[in-house]
Amino acid sequence: MIYDLYFHNDFDGWASAAIMLSFLEGRGDRIGHFVPIDHDLQEQWADDAFFKKHRIFAGKRNAPVVLDFPYHPGTAFWFDHHPTAFKKESWKRKFKEDRSHAYRPRYYSCCHMTYAMLKRNFGWHPPERFKELIAWLDVVDAARYASAEETIFMKDPAFAVTNFIDAEPGTAKRAAEVIRLLAERPLREIAVLPKVAAAGRRERKRALRNLAYYRKHLVVRGAATMIDLSADRTRLLRYAPYYLHPEIPYNVRITRKGAFYHLGLSKNPWSRIRGRIHVGRLMRTYGGGGHDGAGAAEFKDRKSVLRARDEIVERLNRT
Numbered sequence: 001m002i003y004d005l006y007f008h009n010d011f012d013g014w015a016s017a018a019i020m021l022s023f024l025e026g027r028g029d030r031i032g033h034f035v036p037i038d039h040d041l042q043e044q045w046a047d048d049a050f051f052k053k054h055r056i057f058a059g060k061r062n063a064p065v066v067l068d069f070p071y072h073p074g075t076a077f078w079f080d081h082h083p084t085a086f087k088k089e090s091w092k093r094k095f096k097e098d099r100s101h102a103y104r105p106r107y108y109s110c111c112h113m114t115y116a117m118l119k120r121n122f123g124w125h126p127p128e129r130f131k132e133l134i135a136w137l138d139v140v141d142a143a144r145y146a147s148a149e150e151t152i153f154m155k156d157p158a159f160a161v162t163n164f165i166d167a168e169p170g171t172a173k174r175a176a177e178v179i180r181l182l183a184e185r186p187l188r189e190i191a192v193l194p195k196v197a198a199a200g201r202r203e204r205k206r207a208l209r210n211l212a213y214y215r216k217h218l219v220v221r222g223a224a225t226m227i228d229l230s231a232d233r234t235r236l237l238r239y240a241p242y243y244l245h246p247e248i249p250y251n252v253r254i255t256r257k258g259a260f261y262h263l264g265l266s267k268n269p270w271s272r273i274r275g276r277i278h279v280g281r282l283m284r285t286y287g288g289g290g291h292d293g294a295g296a297a298e299f300k301d302r303k304s305v306l307r308a309r310d311e312i313v314e315r316l317n318r319t
């Protein structure tokens with residue numbers, strides 16, 4: 001049988017596709033098309049005839065496999081772990097789990113979920129090396145890093161691979177190449193391939209440059225650190241505040257998105273002192289949202305974003 005592999009265009013989607021590739025080819029099936037997809041498809045995705053109609057590739061359509069992406073009833077296989085897996089109420093009602101369609105929001109990664117489902121439902125015997133891959137995706141896809149330091153210095157081979165995947169838009173050809181590598185080789189062997197190693201070096205250099213910027217511009221105000229990146233968003237180094245101030249529980253960040261100012265508030269996942277405020281709820285009072293550990297809101301001008309930031313920081317210091 002021939003399948004088309006559709007997968008979310010990030011490390012977890014590509015790694016899920018690698019697991020699926022190994023399983024399908026192992027039982028004598030073939031892959032017709034590798035199709036990286038992203039959430040800009042949403043409108044078309046809602047069409048029941050999506051797999052017949054879409055223009056992502058020309059030529060024959062094979063049985064679709066969808067991984068790490070919202071549900072679609074026209075799939076031969078579907079595995080996802082996102083809380084937003086069902087985009088249409090009618091699809092959600094009709095959905096029935098079977099051995100090739102499952103939804104497991106408890107999994108940290110779709111890669112791990114796919115691995116577990118294929119083992120359990122099909123008696124698949126995966127190659128030993130996949131244990132490393134699923135362990136890493138459970139870290140990367142859920143940002144469960146051991147420390148802030150680990151994310152800045154990026155010494156593990158998995159970082160080079162994820163940097164390589166994120167560096168360029170995922171064309172079908174490039175995705176097919178890397179997915180096959182992920183299916184056949186351990187991460188440390190992929191990380192030393194010239195293009196992958198170069199992406200890793202580039203990102204490590206950028207991280208060090210941005211760390212220097214944070215050292216200079218990060219402001220401490222009691223329970224929160226503050227960084228203003230509205231002049232240059234490329235300076236962003238998400239976990240730098242927690243590396244520089246491991247005991248400070250909150251970080252407030254200002255960035256710019258087109259005409260809007262974006263105010264992001266996050267909790268330090270590694271500090272011993274746990275922030276007690278539900279960040280998403282607090283940001284909702286500013287018209288934004290989020291979850292317990294991170295949230296954001298948008299503002300029309302600089303004056304209002306700074307006023308909100310000062311109010312929020314004051315509030316964080318009162319609890």
Ligand SMILES: [Mn+2]
Pocket residue numbers: 012013068081109110141
């Ligand atoms: Mn995922």
